[in-house]
Amino acid sequence: MSDRKTGRNLPLHLVLVAVGAAMAVPLVYAVLSGFKTTDELSRNPIGLPESWVTSNYTDILGTAAFWQLVGSSTLIAIGTTVVVVAVSALAAFSFARFAFRGREVLFTLFTLGLMFPFAVAALPLFLLLRQLGLLDNPLGVILPQAAFGLPMTIVILRGFFQQIPPELEEAATLDGCSPLAFFWRILLPMARPALGTVSVLAVVASWNNFFLPLLVFTDSTWWTIPIGVQQFQGQYSAEYARVFAYLVLAMVPALAFYSVAERQLVGGLTAGATKG
Amino acid sequence: MTSTYLPDKRSGPDAGAPPPAAEAARGRGRRRTRLWLTAVAFQVPALVLFGVLVLLPMLFALYASFFRWGGFGMPENYIGVDNFTRLLDDPVFVGDLWRCLVLVLFSLVVQLPFALALAVALNQRIRGRAVYRMLFFAPYILSEAITGVLFAMIFAPDQGLADHVLGAVGLDGLGGEWFADPSTVMATLFLVMTWKFFGFHMMLYLAGLQSIPAELTEAALIDGAGPWQRFRHVTLPLLAPTLRISVFLSIIGSVQLFDLVWVTTAGGPDHHSETMAVTMFQYGFKRYQVGYASAISVAMFVISLVFALAYQRFVLRRDLEGATTTLRGGGA
Numbered sequence: 001m002s003d004r005k006t007g008r009n010l011p012l013h014l015v016l017v018a019v020g021a022a023m024a025v026p027l028v029y030a031v032l033s034g035f036k037t038t039d040e041l042s043r044n045p046i047g048l049p050e051s052w053v054t055s056n057y058t059d060i061l062g063t064a065a066f067w068q069l070v071g072s073s074t075l076i077a078i079g080t081t082v083v084v085v086a087v088s089a090l091a092a093f094s095f096a097r098f099a100f101r102g103r104e105v106l107f108t109l110f111t112l113g114l115m116f117p118f119a120v121a122a123l124p125l126f127l128l129l130r131q132l133g134l135l136d137n138p139l140g141v142i143l144p145q146a147a148f149g150l151p152m153t154i155v156i157l158r159g160f161f162q163q164i165p166p167e168l169e170e171a172a173t174l175d176g177c178s179p180l181a182f183f184w185r186i187l188l189p190m191a192r193p194a195l196g197t198v199s200v201l202a203v204v205a206s207w208n209n210f211f212l213p214l215l216v217f218t219d220s221t222w223w224t225i226p227i228g229v230q231q232f233q234g235q236y237s238a239e240y241a242r243v244f245a246y247l248v249l250a251m252v253p254a255l256a257f258y259s260v261a262e263r264q265l266v267g268g269l270t271a272g273a274t275k276g
Numbered sequence: 277m278t279s280t281y282l283p284d285k286r287s288g289p290d291a292g293a294p295p296p297a298a299e300a301a302r303g304r305g306r307r308r309t310r311l312w313l314t315a316v317a318f319q320v321p322a323l324v325l326f327g328v329l330v331l332l333p334m335l336f337a338l339y340a341s342f343f344r345w346g347g348f349g350m351p352e353n354y355i356g357v358d359n360f361t362r363l364l365d366d367p368v369f370v371g372d373l374w375r376c377l378v379l380v381l382f383s384l385v386v387q388l389p390f391a392l393a394l395a396v397a398l399n400q401r402i403r404g405r406a407v408y409r410m411l412f413f414a415p416y417i418l419s420e421a422i423t424g425v426l427f428a429m430i431f432a433p434d435q436g437l438a439d440h441v442l443g444a445v446g447l448d449g450l451g452g453e454w455f456a457d458p459s460t461v462m463a464t465l466f467l468v469m470t471w472k473f474f475g476f477h478m479m480l481y482l483a484g485l486q487s488i489p490a491e492l493t494e495a496a497l498i499d500g501a502g503p504w505q506r507f508r509h510v511t512l513p514l515l516a517p518t519l520r521i522s523v524f525l526s527i528i529g530s531v532q533l534f535d536l537v538w539v540t541t542a543g544g545p546d547h548h549s550e551t552m553a554v555t556m557f558q559y560g561f562k563r564y565q566v567g568y569a570s571a572i573s574v575a576m577f578v579i580s581l582v583f584a585l586a587y588q589r590f591v592l593r594r595d596l597e598g599a600t601t602t603l604r605g606g607g608a
Contacts (some may be wrong), residue, residue: 012397016408019394023411023471026430029437045440087321089507094318101312107318113330115584117532119553120577122332123569124340137355147329150322179314208419210535211553215561226421230539233425241427250422257418262410266416269476270483 021063028252038166041241057247065220069228074116075167075223075254076141076213081199083146088153088198089191093183095154096161098168107158113151113153118211121148126215140216141224145206153198157272160194200261207254225250334577340570347566359571369572372552375462379530382466388522391474396507397482404590409482413475420472427468431455455541458548465549467535473529479524484518485511520591524584531580552576 031179035049134140172182210226229250343351363369398405430437430453454464496506534553545549560569
């Protein structure tokens with residue numbers, strides 16, 4: 001980049017640095033505050049910690065309750081992902097490769113689901129789960145999350161399955177391959193990148209869900225991380241530094257996941273939005 | 277496999293050899309039925325899951341909204357549309373609608389143009405753009421609830437970072453109660469929403485910008501168009517489909533806003549930041565007026581539906597295939 005060009009872009013760089021700072025400061029502030037005592041935090045809110053106190057972080061990491069949250073969040077995210085991807089792949093295969101009566105009506109039904117916020121169904125869903133005895137049961141979160149994830153997952157996978165040349169299926173059928181065998185042995189292995197994308201989206205959506213676990217889990221056995229954060233803040237509202245440490249630890253898995261799966265996440269979100 | 281050459285197994289008076297064409301058609305018909313059954317078999321798990329956990333609850337909410345009901349046993353006290361007339365007279369619900377409108381307008385006028393400007397900036401070859409892109413998008417993947425708690429701490433009156441920073445630069449007067457003051461709570465909420473969501477819209481725009489062929493802007497450049505003209509007459513029209521979808525997602529997001537509000541203010545102070553979803557939650561889960569809360573759910577559903585259909589019909593029509601064309605085919 002030539003000097004002249006850098007000079008011309010200077011205002012732009014200033015804007016980007018300012019916005020970048022506005023984005024980063026809340027996160028950095030939380031990390032630094034976690035290394036202070038609550039006393040120091042009120043004396044020295046902005047600067048670096050006078051002495052780096054690690055006990056806020058280590059105390060939380062030493063409690064079973066925190067790891068229980070991580071475990072529940074993980075189990076529920078994996079369960080949701082497995083169900084939604086498996087069920088959606090079957091449906092998307094049928095939408096993409098069969099011309100059958102009622103296909104468009106059915107597909108419209110699913111795409112309409114894309115537009116409905118979960119909040120609309122929250123209350124009756126709670127009543128239904130109570131009726132089914134699924135409150136305080138991880139399935140009470142896994143199955144509805146999978147159901148509400150269907151539209152987006154089906155739309156993305158259908159688009160991908162449509163791109164696979166029909167000659168491939170014809171050849172397989174001539175070789176005596178049934179539709180199910182074609183789906184299982186040829187289509188799914190080819191669709192690995194798309195399956196990766198929708199899995200990443202499902203994991204993140206489940207990991208961050210707050211409303212549904214809030215309704216379903218009345219006792220702490222199956223609380224997920226977002227619920228845990230809210231509870232912790234309520235319980236230790238006076239101990240600012242500890243709450244900050246807790247927030248940071250709660251954010252780490254999502255941010256780590258993002259740094260690993262950035263491509264699938266961004267690609268999937270933009271594809272899901274524009275195709276839906 | 278059904279073959280047209282299999283011997284006819286029909287019996288009875290007309291069991292003679294049918295004309296070959298009819299036989300072939302019958303074979304095709306059977307084959308088609310088999311194909312239909314195969315195709316639908318693949319849909320069954322999705323249909324069951326979606327039907328039981330998405331459609332059924334919505335239908336039940338519609339049913340329950342015509343009853344005065346505490347949420348236990350079956351609804352029995354039928355009251356017609358009383359819940360809905362009560363809704364229209366409920367200052368909190370009407371306020372929810374206004375607040376939703378305010379958030380939508382601010383998003384359209386401030387957040388999305390901001391996201392677009394940054395997308396255009398980061399679409400150039402500029403130092404550090406990968407880092408900026410990652411940083412701006414990062415808040416989007418955080419949980420709304422965790423983001424809410426973080427900003428509740430940052431905007432804590434006197435104690436929080438916001439007031440300390442304003443104090444440090446001599447602007448104490450601007451500091452204040454943030455989430456706790458009825459006159460600033462919505463602005464604070466909007467600030468947090470922008471922090472959390474603009475990166476997502478920016479990413480959408482970047483994807484859209486990258487699909488615009490460079491030749492088009494170059495041609496405009498050769499024709500003597502300035503930067504603004506190139507943006508206004510080349511980039512913007514070609515980005516229109518992306519913009520329309522981003523507007524749609526932003527509006528739906530405002531309609532359903534819950535997590536962020538619930539953990540920061542729970543709708544307070546005195547309902548000044550309450551949203552439809554929060555009101556529904558309050559009535560359904562705190563006050564056990566489940567019939568009335570169902571009516572709020574139905575109202576949200578109708579608002580989403582009418583908006584989504586109208587938007588598809590009038591705005592998205594040119595951009596989408598599949599759902600849109602089907603809807604048009606069925607509706608008109």
